[in-house]
Amino acid sequence: MKEARATSRDLFTLRETLARLEPGAARQANDPPKPEEIFTPPLHAYALDPQRALVVGNRGVGKSFWSAVLTDDAALGKIAVAYPRLRLTQVKAVLGFHEAAGKSDGPAPSAVNLGHLLKGGLKPESIWRGVLLNAVRVEAQLQAPTTLGDLVRWMDVNPEGSESALRAADQYFQTRDKIFLLVFDALDRLGDDWGVITELTEGILRLALDMRGFRAMKAKVFIRTDQSKDDSLFRFADASKIRTDAVKLTWRRTELFGLMYNYFRQEISCSASLARLYGAEILSDFDFDLLEKEETVQQQLFYRLAGEFMGASAKQGRTYTWLHDHLADTFGETSPRSFITALRTAAMHTPLPQTTVIDYQGIRAGVQDASGVRVEQLKEDYDWIEIAMKALSGLQVPCDPSTFIARWKEIGTVAALRKGAEVEARRMPLEVSKAAGIAEDGLLDALSNIGVVEYRTNIRINMPDIFRVAAGIKRRGGVRPPSARGD
């Protein structure tokens, strides 16, 4: 890298941009982002590939975001350029289920309707086949009832007619070189209790497996990490074909830093400042594409932005890795919202650094803030997490798993969760609902399945900083001596 040419004004501009970052709110699949808001990490190509049916991701990694993008023409047009191999311009995608299903146009049935159909004795798989047929009704030139319940009943008595209609639709897309994609999102909203959710989810997975038989009609199912670990969903014949092929939707370090540099790119004054920091003489000399995906380039420029070390020397660690490591869950993953929050806080931290945009003290403060944000974010999916985590306040990690269990028993955490679950099943973790033995063990499994707690050995569990800090849990060690040198 050449010598930096950035002035203190450039540092100011870059800092202001970071401080203005919007961590972003949760998105619904029927609410597509503006094309200019879309960042396209190379790694996400696998999750968007129409050939990959099952996509697994934790809260806040972009399941609903990509569902919305796939099903919106303008947004899809924008990302098609970034992922040329996927030939996304050929894709026509429709939502088969999403959080606001029933409240917007389209074939996706509402949870209430689904519950009603199930009670009427219809099989989950038949219902979803009905949703598929409804979605391709025009292409199949279907002459059949229009309401979902009637259509499913019609299909049950007209198996040949419905099969030929689906074949006709497949043929239609195939001859026009199109791919039809039926997209499922927010599966945890399929019903009010885990029994119904599981039954309907399994139906979706069966349909997804079945649709592999079509040439030009495929399913794309976005599923939460905890649900994807529920073995009872995958007991049907050949389910492993779907499960083994699953793609993990994640943000690695390069994707997150790419996202940050992409923000800088949006504003011309800001990208010019960044180019000067990089040492480029003119803006056109500066390769933003490279910066969005090449780790070493990202790293070197970040050292100019934030300083290289988390203190005076390499001993305290390096900013580029430190920031990411401290935001990561037990799978080593983090969400863009945590990352952006940390950067924003770092940019607002005082005293302002003199020679860099942010510094290590700001980064520490950023991680501290991001912790609260991440727990809030998980709460959107896992209502129970706040009660489960608050109970642990004051404990230390790493510790024996029995420490957590004992605290939950002492406070009566599971009973409190059960009470909430009387109103809505989602307030209870799947693992507790299905726990065969001690309910608190299920709670620990639940935290472990979503990357909050890690079993390091049989007798040691750990919780990464991103959750630990917000939960008020301490990291184990001796209490600091009151004064220096043991006097």
Place this chain on the structure above:
Amino acid sequence: MLLRSLPSLGALDYYVESSLVSVEDSIFDQMIMPSEFADGGILHVVPAVGANSEANPANVLAKISRAYVERTDEKGNDLSFLDRTRMLLTKLSEKSSYDAIFVDARAGLNEATAGVLLGLGAEILLFGINTPQTFSGYRFLLSHLGRFRPAESGDRDWRYRLHMVHAKAGPSPTEHASFRTQAFELFADTIYDQEEGVEANSFNFDYDDQAAPHFALTILDDSNFSEFDPLARSDQVSRHFYDRTFGQFITGLAEKIGLRT
């Protein structure tokens, strides 16, 4: 092991001599011998025991017991083992300038030498294989050092100078993680500070934090080195040969002491 012929004196002679009288500068020259393994640079070795002792091996044990004795100098100051070690290193590095000085301090670990570990201001490598004995042995040392935890951690915290080294490690990452887990437990119990938020003034780390002292550099187990005799087998110190086994350790160490390989 690094020398074909020994200098007449070794470090032991210095310690014995300096426990009695102020040593003459000439003694330092008689302790240093260049090694032929210096690949273009200079590699000087001060052996623990010199040629004179090798010739009279019966005296060596008696010398060792005298080496730790403290002396009061002409001005009435106590000269501790640490003071004398400091003087040794100062004198040795006056004549030539070195990029790095390695002190092999494993043998004879006791309270005097533990003090030296901190007092010299050096980077400290704690080698160990993955056995309970390793961790119980280091527990003695680290619990002792734990008494000197500062009230607030900072850039110059001595604890940053400790580095575990996982020796004779198997190839599997799980095994390396298991070593880190045990090392973490040891450090957490002895020298880490309890931490509430993400505090700069508490010295603490997570299991897999690469900046952590317990995050061990790894040296793989390799039977090619079980009989280490580079004088007889010079290929043992050729880079292509040792890189797979020692590469991660060498790169990591160079980084920690600020040398670029």
